Amino acid sequence: MKYQILKTNCEEEIKQLFTDVFTESETPAEGxxxxxxxxxxxxxxxxxxxxxFVAIDKNKIIASIFFTRFTTETNLNAFILSPVAVATQHQKKGIGQNLIKFAIDYLKQNNVELLLTYGDPDFYSKVSFKNISEEIIKAPLKLTYPNGWLAQSLISENVSPVNGSTMCVKALMDQKYW
Incomplete structure (x- = not known):
């Protein structure tokens, strides 16, 4: 198993991985x-x-995660983790967790200060994300599942409050993902 940052053009392969995983775990519409x-x-x-970031096994991408810029009024170097996919036949083997840990180490070495995600607290707590409230960091859009708002500081033990509004990259600034 090889974990790496993706530097080559694999847009279709990555899209197909996410489509397949979410179709199998949720619905074709979600895929x-x-x-x-x-x-x-x-x-x-x-x-x-x-x-x-991707996990590669036998020259095939079997997992992928994206971190995109998370903009704050205080200009923190912050990114949000979304989405995440591990090929169905490779799930429950720690590949997703190991890929996230690899990515976190990479981002830490590249001076990222804060990471956020919006998802399953039970899964993301395994890779050091902690529940936060919007009093700590405001979400860019209305949360439909407030318990899923999670963060981790890469520069201190605790997540410090961030004042003001926040934004994600254009693709994530759509209420249907929140």
């Missing part, structure tokens, strides 16, 4: 929605505002 999100992230986000 299409997340596949299209991944395509939009890759096509509309400036290179300095996006990181794509």
């Amino acid at each position: 299409t929605l997340i596949g299209n999100l991944v395509e939009e992230l890759q096509k509309t986000t400036k290179p300095e505002d996006i990181f794509c």
